[in-house]
Amino acid sequence: MTKVLSAVAWPYANGPRHIGHVAGFGVPSDVFSRYMRMAGHDVLMVSGSDEHGTPILIAADEAGLTPQQLADRNHRLIVEDLVGLGLSYDMYTRTTTRNHHAVVQEMFRGVHENGYFVEQTTYGAISPSTGRTLPDRYIEGTCPLCGTPGARGDQCDACGNQLDPHDLVDPVSRINGEKPEFVETRHFFLDLPALAEALGEWLDERDASGTWRPNVIKFSKNILSEIRPRAMTRDIDWGIAVPLEGWVDNPTKKLYVWFDAVIGYLSASIEWARRTGDPEAWRQWWNDPEALSYYFMGKDNITFHSQIWPAEMLAYNGQGSRGGSQHEYGVLNLPTEVVSSEFLTMEGRKFSSSKKVVIYVADLLSRYQADAFRYFVAAAGPENQDSDFSWSEFVQRTNSELVAGWGNLVSRTATLVAKNFGEIPSAGDLTDADRAVLEACRAAFDEVGDNIGRNRMRHAITAAMRTVAEVNKYVTDSEPWKIKDDPDRLATVLHVMTQCVQDLNTLLSPFLPFTANEVDRALGGAGDVQPLPRIEEADDLDGGPGYPVITGDYSTIRPWGSLPVVVGTPVSKPAPVFTKLDPALVDDELARLGL
RNA sequence: GGGGCGGUAGCUCAGCCGGUCAGAGCAGAGGACUCAUAAUCCUUGGGUCGUGGGUUCGAGCCCCACCCGCCCUACCA
Numbered sequence: 144m145t146k147v148l149s150a151v152a153w154p155y156a157n158g159p160r161h162i163g164h165v166a167g168f169g170v171p172s173d174v175f176s177r178y179m180r181m182a183g184h185d186v187l188m189v190s191g192s193d194e195h196g197t198p199i200l201i202a203a204d205e206a207g208l209t210p211q212q213l214a215d216r217n218h219r220l221i222v223e224d225l226v227g228l229g230l231s232y233d234m235y236t237r238t239t240t241r242n243h244h245a246v247v248q249e250m251f252r253g254v255h256e257n258g259y260f261v262e263q264t265t266y267g268a269i270s271p272s273t274g275r276t277l278p279d280r281y282i283e284g285t286c287p288l289c290g291t292p293g294a295r296g297d298q299c300d301a302c303g304n305q306l307d308p309h310d311l312v313d314p315v316s317r318i319n320g321e322k323p324e325f326v327e328t329r330h331f332f333l334d335l336p337a338l339a340e341a342l343g344e345w346l347d348e349r350d351a352s353g354t355w356r357p358n359v360i361k362f363s364k365n366i367l368s369e370i371r372p373r374a375m376t377r378d379i380d381w382g383i384a385v386p387l388e389g390w391v392d393n394p395t396k397k398l399y400v401w402f403d404a405v406i407g408y409l410s411a412s413i414e415w416a417r418r419t420g421d422p423e424a425w426r427q428w429w430n431d432p433e434a435l436s437y438y439f440m441g442k443d444n445i446t447f448h449s450q451i452w453p454a455e456m457l458a459y460n461g462q463g464s465r466g467g468s469q470h471e472y473g474v475l476n477l478p479t480e481v482v483s484s485e486f487l488t489m490e491g492r493k494f495s496s497s498k499k500v501v502i503y504v505a506d507l508l509s510r511y512q513a514d515a516f517r518y519f520v521a522a523a524g525p526e527n528q529d530s531d532f533s534w535s536e537f538v539q540r541t542n543s544e545l546v547a548g549w550g551n552l553v554s555r556t557a558t559l560v561a562k563n564f565g566e567i568p569s570a571g572d573l574t575d576a577d578r579a580v581l582e583a584c585r586a587a588f589d590e591v592g593d594n595i596g597r598n599r600m601r602h603a604i605t606a607a608m609r610t611v612a613e614v615n616k617y618v619t620d621s622e623p624w625k626i627k628d629d630p631d632r633l634a635t636v637l638h639v640m641t642q643c644v645q646d647l648n649t650l651l652s653p654f655l656p657f658t659a660n661e662v663d664r665a666l667g668g669a670g671d672v673q674p675l676p677r678i679e680e681a682d683d684l685d686g687g688p689g690y691p692v693i694t695g696d697y698s699t700i701r702p703w704g705s706l707p708v709v710v711g712t713p714v715s716k717p718a719p720v721f722t723k724l725d726p727a728l729v730d731d732e733l734a735r736l737g738l
Numbered sequence: 739g740g741g742g743c744g745g746u747a748g749c750u751c752a753g754c755c756g757g758u759c760a761g762a763g764c765a766g767a768g769g770a771c772u773c774a775u776a777a778u779c780c781u782u783g784g785g786u787c788g789u790g791g792g793u794u795c796g797a798g799c800c801c802c803a804c805c806c807g808c809c810c811u812a813c814c815a
Contacts, residue, residue: 155815196815267813278813308813330813358743362810365741374813400815442743442809485743486809524753528744529808536750536764543764547777550809555774562773605762612779619779624772719775 145435149176149188150478152440153229153238156217157202160224161501162516162532163487163494165355167441170520171484171600173230175437177673178595178655180231181703187428189411191236191243192218195382196276196400201318214239215690222678222691224504228513229656231676234415235693238407241685242417247403248386249471250459251375257467259338259458261372268308268323268370269378270316274395276378277316277323284311301449303356317466331385332372333402338454338463339370345453345477354597356527358442359483363449366451373451375402389526405452408438409475415694417684426473426673435479437598442483449481458639482598485525490533490738499737502532513542514655521600521654522608534732538724549611549651550721552618554641557717559623567641567667568634569710577639580617583610585644585705591650592703600654607650614643638708641666646705648672661720667712672701 152168154160176188192216203213218237225235236243254260268277308314309325316323335342346367350360375398376385382397390396409429415422428434438448454463456475461467488494494501507516519537522544523530560567570577587610594603618640626633645666652659656673664670676695683689 153815157815193815233793265813276813280812280814358809362742366811367812369740377813404815443815445810447815479741488808530750537753540750541777546775551774551777555778557774559773602752608763615778616780618773619771622771622773695745703749721775723775723777 145184145433146428146431147176147179147184147186148408148412148434148436148476149179149186150436150438151188151190151232152438152444153191153193153404153407154221154225155196155198156194156214156221156237158496159220159503159505161494161496161503162507163489164441165224165230165504166226166487166520166532167278167484168439169225170229170231170517170524171482171526171598172437172439173228173656174517174521174595174600174653175439175482175581175598176231177697177700178592178679178703180697180700181649181653182596183702185427186233187412187415187425189234189236189408189415190232190233191234191238191407191411192221193400193404193407194218194238195397195403197276197281197377197379200275200379200381201281207645211239215544220505220693222693225543226678226693227508228504228517228608229673229675230693231656231674231695231697232312232693233695233697234411234418234506235676236407236411236414237690238403239687240410240414241683241687241691242414242616243403243407243410244383245397245685246413247383247406249407250406250455251398251402252386253459253470254333254455255331255471256470257458257461257463258465259334259463259467260375261334262329263332263372264327264329265374266309266325266327267378268314268325269322269328270318271324272319272321274378275380276328277318279308281317282311282314282323283317284308284310288418295546319370328378330374330376333375333451333454333455333458334372334463334465335370335450336372336443337455337465339367340464341462342370342450342453343367343459345457346449349478349480356598358527359445359449359481362445363481366446367449370450375399376513401447401451401629402455405447405455408452409472414684418681418694429475430473432476434476436476437480437482438478439482440484442485445483448478453477473606478597480542485527485529487520487525488529488531489734490736491531502736511541511724514658515545515721515724517656518545518604518655519632521604524600526601534729535726538726538729541721541724544608546719546721546723547613548608548683548717549647552611552615552647553644553662553665553720554717555618556637556644557714560637560641560714562718563623563633563637564714566714567708567710567712568638570635570638571631573635576617576620577635580614580643583613584643584650587646587650588704595653604651604654605655607647610650611647614640614647617643638710641708641714645708649701649703649706652701658720665717666708666716666719667714671699674698674700721729 151172201339203210412425590606591603621636623636648662659672660670663672674697681692
């Protein structure tokens with residue numbers, strides 16, 4: 144029994160999430176977490192909504208709301224999306240809680256006291272009317288290199304060159320069109336070079352484990368060679384106050400959103416512990432060197448999880464080249480593994496909310512089964528390379544693999560049992576074929592479990608579905624519908640079938656938690672294979688406004704392995720568990736997308 | 739410009755440390771069967787493994803060059 148922290152990327156609360164987001168971090172992390180619980184580990188799965196930063200400020204302005212109001216609205220939408228997908232967080236919270244603010248400030252103070260912040264003066268753009276920093280990408284003007292108008296401050300799309308916004312000809316703010324003012328400003332920079340050696344040692348050690356995806360470890364090592372100090376404060380009025388004399392009351396200086404967002408893994412763990420009534424419980428996952436931690440995200444976040452966040456922890460722990468002392472949270476564990484997925488595209492193009500090339504989670508869930516989507520992502524998602532979601536592929540995989548392969552096996556098994564016995568019959572003497580198929584199901588637990596544990600979801604589900612096909616073959620070969628005068632043999636075949644279906648259901652349940660419970664009921668069970676998350680309206684622990692969180696009790700999850708069926712359990716003819724999709728919906732959905 | 743990933747049957751993709759590696763699923767064709775959401779099962783796959791060189795007894799798998807697609811390289815998160 145190992146402590147396993149499942150740290151899931153924090154969705155940015157500037158709008159609802161689309162299926163590309165949840166394909167990258169949501170489904171894979173949930174499959175992993177459910178499996179690890181089944182395998183007997185103590186899993187703590189945490190995440191939350193990331194609510195600070197410039198884009199939310201801008202979105203709020205556009206919507207005529209305060210940033211907090213916008214964040215409130217989007218946090219709730221995101222919570223509903225994630226629960227709808229069955230993602231089994233122990234604590235899904237947000238970054239505007241008082242608890243999070245306090246944890247972030249403690250981390251800042253620890254890093255500061257250990258000497259890993261350097262103050263530097265930089266030269267940047269601000270909006271004269273608001274005093275806010277104008278990030279490079281929010282400035283546009285004529286490219287000084289190719290003369291194309293409309294170039295962004297960071298890069299010219301026309302000639303592809305990277306730019307300094309100060310070099311733009313006639314720069315204007317993309318937010319309100321005003322001319323930006325370039326001013327000097329003081330900021331705290333995280334002294335990453337002073338942490339580079341420790342980061343390198345950590346990465347070498349992780350590399351030696353051989354478990355990271357090759358591109359993630361390579362990329363992480365590569366960016367280490369160009370490491371330089373990075374600003375951790377911003378000229379902005381939306382964020383967490385800098386907890387230092389002379390800064391804390393400054394309304395226009397806040398912590399950089401990424402400094403605070405990654406600390407969410409820790410603050411959410413602490414919040415979870417405080418809510419369970421054992422406020423120190425989180426330390427088992429963070430301070431015990433034996434504990435494991437897996438971080439799930441899309442590839443655009445690798446930098447923050449294999450460099451910034453470990454660097455923050457090393458600095459807080461006092462483990463960089465400047466040394467330092469320990470603080471309230473003790474020595475924090477660095478990530479065991481950074482599990483990054485690639486990107487999901489949509490009908491061959493990139494997701495783009497502004498261009499309406501997008502499928503929102505809520506829309507998908509309003510028309511299709513969550514498990515059908517989860518299956519698609521596990522079987523064809525962007526695990527090691529970009530992959531494409533197309534409606535025709537979704538329909539095809541759902542119909543031929545989930546409905547015709549797995550769903551049909553469940554259906555024919557339950558129907559035969561119901562018709563012939565009305566309950567699960569006991570087995571007589573087993574033939575070689577009986578033993579072989581039972582053994583195939585039992586053996587699948589090792590292969591599927593091993594692959595899930597290594598985050599090879601495509602391999603895992605492929606192996607599971609191959610076993611489904613083996614059982615279907617066994618059924619066809621055994622022809623139980625033709626056994627008329629040998630009740631013992633009939634009972635034996637149906638018993639074996641039922642046992643196989645139950646094993647396969649357990650095997651597939653991390654991928655398909657909703658339908659796993661339905662399949663269990665179809666076999667006369669209680670439908671409690673996979674516990675589901677729930678939304679809870681929580682009070683802020685420190686007197687702030689309340690907010691919805693996702694949590695759940697997953698202690699009753701079914702153990703990983705074959706569980707003998709209970710002879711005599713009543714079984715009736717089942718209703719279909721999986722919904723077969725009409726191919727005509729492909730055109731409907733494409734029309735919806737304007738394609 | 740620098741770094742990384744990918745280019746394998748119509749489609750989606752497996753192929754670990756080089757030697758049954760030329761494969762699976764889907765689609766298509768033919769057949770069997772009828773318990774099942776017309777589902778299942780069997781048979782059927784000659785694709786120069788992006789291109790051109792090289793290393794080797796032997797290369798999708800190693801090296802070099804090139805072509806194509808994508809990602810990272812941001813004071814966006």
